[in-house]
Amino acid sequence: MMKKLIVAAVLVACSSAAMADNDIGCGLGTQVWAGQKGIGPKVLGATTNGTFGNQTFGITFGTLGCRQNGVVTASARLGEFMGNNQESLARDMSVGQGESLNVLANLIGIKEQDKTVFFNATKTNFATIYAANNQTTGQVLAALQTVMAQDATLSAYKIA
Secondary structure (H helix, E strand, O other): OHHHHHHHHHHHHOOOOOOOEOOOEOOHHHHHOOOOOOHHHHHHHHHHHOOOOHHHHHHHHOOOOOOOOOOOOHHHHHHHHHHHOHHHHHHHHHHOOOHHHHHHHHHHOOOHHHHHHHHHHHHHOHHHHOOOOOOOHHHHHHHHHHHHHOOOOHHHOOOO
16 A cells, blocks of 8 residues: 555656645645545545645645645635544534634634634534535535524624
């Protein structure tokens, strides 16, 4: 397995023509699991992108589908955070508290006085946010935005 990953890394390092996945960013994981659907390949791709600094390498040298002149956007940070923390974030949302959920609130820009409302909304609407048809980070974020839009306090916040 390790030999396959090394060979794949060498092959994709030689070419930077591939576009990065919008959900999991650029890196070896995006290249290896390109074209595959479902939460499994997304989680594996995001995990691989964050392993051994290959995403940093790709950004530094413009390989692995990464661009050196890209702009970091709020939605990119949210997507990357969710992709790298799906399990802990889902667990935190299901109980309405936790470190991952607090970080997500900060990335969205939720004010301190509104965090309790946000935490309760994620707990109450967990089944909607993580519905079976929400398999990508983008779908989960869209469902979260819909839940927030239905709350008088949270409707003021937009997921970029």
